[in-house]
Amino acid sequence: MYRTTDILTSSTSGDMVINVGPQHPATHGVLHLVITLNGETIKKIEPHLGYIHRSIEKMCESLTYRQFIYVTSRMDYLSAHINNHACALCVEKGLQIEVPPRAQVVRVILDELTRIASHELWWGAMAMDLGAFTPFFHAFREREMINEIMEETCGARLTMNYIVPGGVMMDIHPNFQKKIKEFIVLYKQKINEYHELVTGNVIFENRMKNIGTLTAEQVISYGCSGPVARGSGVKSDIRKLYPYEIYDKLDFEEALETGGDSYARYLIRMREMEQSIKIIEQLVDNIPDGDFQAKTKAVLKLPKGEFYTSVETARGELGVYIVSEGGTTPYRIKFRSPGFSNLSILNDMVKGGKIGDLIAAMGTLDLVIPDIDR
Amino acid sequence: MWSFSNIANEIHTWLSSQLPPIWATIVEMVIAGVAVIGLFAILGLVLVIMERKVAAWIQIRLGPNRVGPKGMFQSMADTVKLLVKEGMTPNGADKLMFNVAPFIAMIVAMLLMAPIGFAKDFQLWDLNIGVLYITAISSISVIGILMAGWASNNKYSLLGAMRSGAQIVSYELSAGLAILTIIVLTGSLQLSDIVQAQADGWWIFKGHLPVIIAFLIFITAVTAETNRAPFDLAEAESELTAGFHTEYSGMKFALFFLAEYINVFIVCAIGATLFLGGWMPFHIGNWEGFNHVMDYIPSSVWFFGKTFFLIFVIMWFRWTFPRLRIDQLLNLEWKYLLPISMINLLLVTLIAILGWHF
Numbered sequence: 001m002y003r004t005t006d007i008l009t010s011s012t013s014g015d016m017v018i019n020v021g022p023q024h025p026a027t028h029g030v031l032h033l034v035i036t037l038n039g040e041t042i043k044k045i046e047p048h049l050g051y052i053h054r055s056i057e058k059m060c061e062s063l064t065y066r067q068f069i070y071v072t073s074r075m076d077y078l079s080a081h082i083n084n085h086a087c088a089l090c091v092e093k094g095l096q097i098e099v100p101p102r103a104q105v106v107r108v109i110l111d112e113l114t115r116i117a118s119h120e121l122w123w124g125a126m127a128m129d130l131g132a133f134t135p136f137f138h139a140f141r142e143r144e145m146i147n148e149i150m151e152e153t154c155g156a157r158l159t160m161n162y163i164v165p166g167g168v169m170m171d172i173h174p175n176f177q178k179k180i181k182e183f184i185v186l187y188k189q190k191i192n193e194y195h196e197l198v199t200g201n202v203i204f205e206n207r208m209k210n211i212g213t214l215t216a217e218q219v220i221s222y223g224c225s226g227p228v229a230r231g232s233g234v235k236s237d238i239r240k241l242y243p244y245e246i247y248d249k250l251d252f253e254e255a256l257e258t259g260g261d262s263y264a265r266y267l268i269r270m271r272e273m274e275q276s277i278k279i280i281e282q283l284v285d286n287i288p289d290g291d292f293q294a295k296t297k298a299v300l301k302l303p304k305g306e307f308y309t310s311v312e313t314a315r316g317e318l319g320v321y322i323v324s325e326g327g328t329t330p331y332r333i334k335f336r337s338p339g340f341s342n343l344s345i346l347n348d349m350v351k352g353g354k355i356g357d358l359i360a361a362m363g364t365l366d367l368v369i370p371d372i373d374r
Numbered sequence: 375m376w377s378f379s380n381i382a383n384e385i386h387t388w389l390s391s392q393l394p395p396i397w398a399t400i401v402e403m404v405i406a407g408v409a410v411i412g413l414f415a416i417l418g419l420v421l422v423i424m425e426r427k428v429a430a431w432i433q434i435r436l437g438p439n440r441v442g443p444k445g446m447f448q449s450m451a452d453t454v455k456l457l458v459k460e461g462m463t464p465n466g467a468d469k470l471m472f473n474v475a476p477f478i479a480m481i482v483a484m485l486l487m488a489p490i491g492f493a494k495d496f497q498l499w500d501l502n503i504g505v506l507y508i509t510a511i512s513s514i515s516v517i518g519i520l521m522a523g524w525a526s527n528n529k530y531s532l533l534g535a536m537r538s539g540a541q542i543v544s545y546e547l548s549a550g551l552a553i554l555t556i557i558v559l560t561g562s563l564q565l566s567d568i569v570q571a572q573a574d575g576w577w578i579f580k581g582h583l584p585v586i587i588a589f590l591i592f593i594t595a596v597t598a599e600t601n602r603a604p605f606d607l608a609e610a611e612s613e614l615t616a617g618f619h620t621e622y623s624g625m626k627f628a629l630f631f632l633a634e635y636i637n638v639f640i641v642c643a644i645g646a647t648l649f650l651g652g653w654m655p656f657h658i659g660n661w662e663g664f665n666h667v668m669d670y671i672p673s674s675v676w677f678f679g680k681t682f683f684l685i686f687v688i689m690w691f692r693w694t695f696p697r698l699r700i701d702q703l704l705n706l707e708w709k710y711l712l713p714i715s716m717i718n719l720l721l722v723t724l725i726a727i728l729g730w731h732f
């Protein structure tokens with residue numbers, strides 16, 4: 001845990017040691033950063049974790065394969081649906097369940113909606129880190145529409161719990177397609193507003209360009225994934241590399257930038273939202289008829305062995321690793337969360353920068369603390 | 375015509391008839407002092423509710439709408455809450471400095487009220503070095519902020535105060551140079567003279583491009599001087615929680631808060647006086663009918679209209695722009711605004727000497 005030198009005392013060399021968090025407006029949760037400062041310049045950053053550790057992995061060991069999915073909604077609560085998806089995929093892989101096409105399409109549509117909602121929230125929160133409050137409210141206007149779609153179909157707005165092994169829990173709401181089309185029309189107008197308000201702003205560009213630059217080597221060696229890796233030009237989209245569900249049949253691009261700075265990561269996420277819209281457009285009129293859930297046994301028992309699946313969440317690669325002894329509950333579960341690897345690169349990213357850079361660069365990592373601590 | 379000067383004159387005549395001259399003057403001073411404090415409180419309340427409503431409008435929200443009609447009494451309710459709150463002094467703080475700092479911020483804001491002409495012939499103190507007085511007094515506010523930051527015994531406060539010191543001291547230069555352009559054109563430091571010189575047209579219209587540039591520089595610099603976004607580094611809440619007033623609570627916090635809004639009002643009032651003609655109505659050349667109609671609007675309405683327009687612009691900045699970084703902030707001042715305003719001042723001097731302005 002804490003080393004003797006760092007927490008509340010200044011070190012002997014005359015540097016200022018400052019605690020950012022666990023309660024701080026910029027950490028978006030209970031992240032604790034111990035920062036060593038020389039004036040305004042950052043010399044070292046040490047993240048301290050564990051403030052919201054709920055031992056989800058241990059809890060999963062005493063829950064059945066149907067039950068443990070619901071706990072995972074609480075990990076990365078901004079892409080709860082995708083977490084559920086990863087767990088369901090892993091169980092389906094173990095049991096070799098064939099998921100009906102209708103369920104696959106609905107799952108993918110909701111995945112992409114979740115991704116957009118998560119990126120919207122990130123966009124607003126990051127602008128707020130930079131001191132602009134207005135984008136937050138504009139982002140929430142569109143996010144609210146996604147939440148309404150979720151509410152109608154899944155029955156919940158944040159922790160969806162809609163996916164079960166073998167398909168989805170129930171059929172989609174009659175308004176599902178209509179509302180999504182309305183959302184797409186509105187969103188395509190509003191994305192221009194976003195670019196006008198934030199992307200083209202001179203102050204914003206100065207704050208983002210050439211800040212927190214990461215090389216491809218650094219990104220790979222820290223195991224970063226998602227937009228953080230793609231911002232440095234590393235192809236890491238699980239949807240392209242190891243396609244699951246119907247992603248290999250869909251027409252979309254993996255957003256890639258080579259800058260490696262905060263601005264590149266920003267652009268990646270903005271482009272990902274557009275790609276998600278493109279995916280939803282392809283699918284929303286082509287939801288096949290049929291069952292929404294495969295026939296499965298009442299009690300699921302995974303065969304003895306080890307199973308791993310990974311999906312692309314809004315933050316990067318989420319891996320689910322299940323060790324089964326053949327019983328109704330997993331022997332061991334390990335989640336490979338994207339946030340943890342992305343946070344670990346923070347020190348390399350902003351060392352030598354100013355305090356303002358730290359906040360701006362940390363905003364582009366899109367950290368969700370319950371995802372890091374689990 | 376209903377105007378402040380008539381009221382002031384009537385009070386003066388009545389007091390002179392009732393009391394010996396020395397007592398009449400003293401009573402007038404007391405009335406003026408009470409009026410300033412009253413104006414101070416009302417302005418604070420109005421500006422806070424205005425800021426919240428402007429923010430709500432920009433952010434597609436409703437804003438405060440529970441206390442009173444359309445939430446108009448929200449800031450009064452907030453004031454009552456702040457008044458009855460416990461004023462904490464943290465352990466390890468320098469108690470004297472900690473408790474004095476908010477009053478310094480407040481006193482500076484109050485002193486700055488004195489030379490501003492609110493309406494025709496309605497000015498508390500028309501001293502002959504009015505502009506110099508304003509620039510001199512406004513520099514003192516940094517002391518209050520530095521004291522608050524240092525005495526709080528909090529690292530965030532210290533960082534905020536440090537930033538604020540660097541920022542206010544540097545931006546004063548270009549604000550001062552922008553003010554100088556008008557002094558060069560007018561040839562007087564007295565605010566009433568400056569307003570009178572704009573009787574046939576405001577300086578922003580009469581002074582060609584250089585005065586417009588000076589006006590833009592002035593608005594930028596005073597936004598920075600009053601620690602408003604996008605230059606609110608002193609309290610940058612996403613970086614330093616609340617900057618120099620992190621440790622303040624209750625009425626001591628409210629004094630800082632009020633002083634900030636009053637400072638915004640004052641710099642906007644000065645901007646309106648110097649560049650937009652103060653209480654002078656808007657006239658267009660030979661359009662006699664139009665000018666006559668404009669004269670019917672009371673001078674106080676002109677003054678407050680211009681001032682609140684500038685305040686709205688500064689609020690608009692706050693809710694639109696992201697915040698600058700400290701080095702970018704200082705670069706903007708020393709590398710761009712200061713050289714530009716110096717060259718600009720030379721140009722204006724040339725215009726003034728050659729008489730090229732209208």
